[in-house]
Amino acid sequence: MPVDSRRLQGPESAFSYTLLEKKDANAEESILSADLQKMLIDSNHVRKDKRKPTDARPLFLRTGIISQAKGSAYIEQGNTKLVCGVYGPREVQKKSDFRLNGQLFCEFKFAPFSCQKRRSHQQDNEELVLSGLLREALEAAVCLHHFPKAQVEVNIMVIENDGSPLAAALTCASLALASASIPMYDLVIGAAVRQLPKLLLLDPTKDEEWQPKLNHDENNSNLTVGFMPSMQQICAYVHEGVSNPEELEQMLKIVTEYCLKVQPVVQLCLKETVEKMLASEGENNDAE
Amino acid sequence: MAEILLSEAEKAFIHHGVQDDLRCDGRTRLGYRPIILETGLVSNASGSSRLRLANSDVLVGVKVELASPLSEKPLEGRLEFFVDCSANATPEFEGRGGEDLANEICRFLQMSYMSGDTINLSELSVLAGQQCWVLYVDILILECGGNLYDTVSLAVKSALYTTQIPSIKVATMDGDQPELELSEDPYDTKRLNTQNVPCLVTLMKIGNHYLVDPTPEEECCSSSGVVVAVSGSKKITAVRKIGSGSLHPESLVSMLKTASEVGAVVNKILMKKLLEEETAGKTQKVGFMR
Numbered sequence: 421m422p423v424d425s426r427r428l429q430g431p432e433s434a435f436s437y438t439l440l441e442k443k444d445a446n447a448e449e450s451i452l453s454a455d456l457q458k459m460l461i462d463s464n465h466v467r468k469d470k471r472k473p474t475d476a477r478p479l480f481l482r483t484g485i486i487s488q489a490k491g492s493a494y495i496e497q498g499n500t501k502l503v504c505g506v507y508g509p510r511e512v513q514k515k516s517d518f519r520l521n522g523q524l525f526c527e528f529k530f531a532p533f534s535c536q537k538r539r540s541h542q543q544d545n546e547e548l549v550l551s552g553l554l555r556e557a558l559e560a561a562v563c564l565h566h567f568p569k570a571q572v573e574v575n576i577m578v579i580e581n582d583g584s585p586l587a588a589a590l591t592c593a594s595l596a597l598a599s600a601s602i603p604m605y606d607l608v609i610g611a612a613v614r615q616l617p618k619l620l621l622l623d624p625t626k627d628e629e630w631q632p633k634l635n636h637d638e639n640n641s642n643l644t645v646g647f648m649p650s651m652q653q654i655c656a657y658v659h660e661g662v663s664n665p666e667e668l669e670q671m672l673k674i675v676t677e678y679c680l681k682v683q684p685v686v687q688l689c690l691k692e693t694v695e696k697m698l699a700s701e702g703e704n705n706d707a708e
Numbered sequence: 709m710a711e712i713l714l715s716e717a718e719k720a721f722i723h724h725g726v727q728d729d730l731r732c733d734g735r736t737r738l739g740y741r742p743i744i745l746e747t748g749l750v751s752n753a754s755g756s757s758r759l760r761l762a763n764s765d766v767l768v769g770v771k772v773e774l775a776s777p778l779s780e781k782p783l784e785g786r787l788e789f790f791v792d793c794s795a796n797a798t799p800e801f802e803g804r805g806g807e808d809l810a811n812e813i814c815r816f817l818q819m820s821y822m823s824g825d826t827i828n829l830s831e832l833s834v835l836a837g838q839q840c841w842v843l844y845v846d847i848l849i850l851e852c853g854g855n856l857y858d859t860v861s862l863a864v865k866s867a868l869y870t871t872q873i874p875s876i877k878v879a880t881m882d883g884d885q886p887e888l889e890l891s892e893d894p895y896d897t898k899r900l901n902t903q904n905v906p907c908l909v910t911l912m913k914i915g916n917h918y919l920v921d922p923t924p925e926e927e928c929c930s931s932s933g934v935v936v937a938v939s940g941s942k943k944i945t946a947v948r949k950i951g952s953g954s955l956h957p958e959s960l961v962s963m964l965k966t967a968s969e970v971g972a973v974v975n976k977i978l979m980k981k982l983l984e985e986e987t988a989g990k991t992q993k994v995g996f997m998r
Contacts, residue, residue: 435779439779439780545811545814545815546815548808548811548815549811549812549815549816552808552812553948556949556950556951556952559952560932560952560953560954561954632819632822632823638943641823648954651954652956652957653954653955653956654949654954654955654956654957654960655949655953655954655955656949657934657947657948657949657955657960658947658948658949659944659946659947659948660819660822660823660945660946661823661945661946662823662939662943662944662945663943663944664942664943664944664968665944665961665964665965665968668944668947668961668964669961669964672957672960672961673957676957
C-alpha cells in the first residue's frame with residue numbers, strides 16, 4: 421500500500437550492509453526447528469540471556485519523564501525501551517467530529533534508529549496497525565464516557581526495539597494514562613510469548629521472536645496479549661504464526677499468569693507517582 | 709462499517725435472538741449468508757474473482773509482473789496486497805475515510821499469508837537474485853454489508869486459484885545479460901497451489917455467545933470479536949482481536965476452537981466449488997448482471 425500518496429519517493433537504492441554478511445552454516449533461512457531451538461536454548465534449558473523459558477526480563481518503570489505532557493511514562497524491559505506521552509482530555513480538533521463519548525487517538529512510532537533496519541521517519545503500515553491495536557486495547561480500559569466531546573492523545577515512541585514492543589507499549593500507555601489522571605476501569609498489562617515446537621518462551625527478545633520471513637514450520641508463532649488483571653479481561657490479542665487452538669490456550673495461560681504477577685509492580689510505580697505529586701504540591705503550598 | 713442506528717429495543721431483539729440461536733435472518737449462530745462467487749471476470753488480469761456475501765461485494769484482480777526480488781530473499785517471489793475501499797461501498801469511505809480499514813485488512817492479509825507455508829514463493833522465482841514474479845493482488849470493496857474480512861479472504865483465495873502465470877524460460881547468458889523468453893503459446897501457463905491458503909473467519913461476541921458472519925446490525929450490537937486466519941489443515945495462522953471491548957480468556961479460547969473448525973469447513977467447500985467451476989468449462993459469464 422502506498423505510504424505517502426502526496427510526495428513522490430524515488431526508488432530506494434540504499435540497503436543495509438548486513439546483507440553482505442557471509443552466511444555461515446547456521447544461516448537462519450535454512451534452519452530446522454530443532455536447530456533453532458538449540459540456538460535459543462542450551463541443554464540446561466537456559467536461554468541466551470541466562471533466563472529460564474518462563475522468566476520475563478526485568479522491568480523498569482518511571483512516570484513523569486515528559487514535563488510538558490499531562491502524563492508520561494518510560495518503560496525498559498531488557499533492551500526494549502519506550503516512552504509514552506499522554507495529552508488531554510482536550511477539545512476534539514475537528515468540531516464536526518465530536519461524539520457523546522470521549523475519543524482516544526493513539527500514535528505508535530518506532531524511532532528510525534530503534535530497529536536493526538532503519539525505519540522511515542513517517543508512520544508506515546505496520547506502525548499504523550499497531551496504533552490501531554493499541555487504541556482498541558486502551559478503549560476497553562479507559563472510561564470514555566467521563567470526557568464527552570473531548571479527545572485524549574497517547575503517543576508512543578520506541579527508542580530501542582529488542583522484542584515485544586507492543587506488549588511494553590500497552591503497559592507503558594496505561595501507566596501514562598493513569599498518571600495523567602484519566603479515569604480507567606483497570607490497568608492494561610502487556611505480555612508476549614514465543615511458541616517453539618516443544619517449548620514456550622515468555623517475553624522473547626528480538627532474536628527469539630518469530631519472524632515471518634524465517635521459520636515456516638508448524639507450532640512456531642508469536643502471541644502478544646493485553647490483559648486487564650483485576651477485571652480478568654483480554655483487551656488486545658495478536659497472534660502470528662502457525663499454531664492450533666490447544667497450544668494457543670497454553671500460551672494464553674502463561675501470559676495471563678505473568679500479567680497478574682506484574683500488576684503489583686505497576687501499581688507500586690503509580691503509588692510512588694502519587695506520593696511525589698502530593699509532596700511537590702505540599703512544597704508549593706508552603707512556598708506560597 | 710456504515711453507521712447503523714439501532715434503537716435499544718432493536719439491540720435487545722438481536723441479543724435475545726442470539727441467545728436462542730435464531731438470528732434476525734433465521735440463521736443459526738454459526739451459519740453463513742449465501743455466497744455468490746465467480747472467477748475470471750476481468751480479462752486484463754491474470755486472475756480475478758468476484759465474491760458477493762449477501763450485501764458485501766468484493767472484486768479481486770491479480771496481476772503478475774516481473775521485478776527484482778527482495779535482497780533478503782533472492783530465491784523467492786512475493787505477493788503484494790492492496791485494498792481499496794471504494795466510496796460506493798458506504799458513505800464513511802468517502803475521500804480518505806476508508807484508508808484505516810483498508811490498511812488493517814491489507815496488513816492482516818499480509819500477516820496471515822506470511823505465516824506458515826501458505827504459498828510456495830520459491831515457485832515464483834524466475835532467475836535467482838535477479839528476476840521473480842510479483843503477484844499484485846488488488847482488492848476492490850464495492851459494497852460493505854458486514855463481515856469484510858471473510859469476504860475479502862475468500863475472494864483473494866479464489867482469484868489466486870485461477871491465476872495463470874505465463875511460463876518464462878531463461879535463455880543462455882550473453883555476457884552477463886540473461887535473456888528471458890516468453891513462451892509463444894498464450895495458454896502455456898502455470899497455476900499456484902492454493903491448498904494451504906488461509907481463509908479468515910470473523911467471530912463477534914454478543915452477550916455470552918459468538919456469531920459467525922455478522923451483519924452490520926449485529927456488528928453494531930457487539931463490542932468485540934476476533935478475526936482468525938485458518939489454513940486448510942485446521943491450523944491457525946494469524947489471530948487479531950477487533951473492536952473496542954474486552955474478552956474473557958475462556959471465551960477467547962472457545963472462540964478460537966470454533967473458528968478453526970468453521971474455517972476448515974469453509975476452506976473445503978470453497979475448494980470444492982472452485983473445482984466444480986473449473987471442470988464445468990466455459991459457460992456464459994454472469995458478471996455484474998445479477
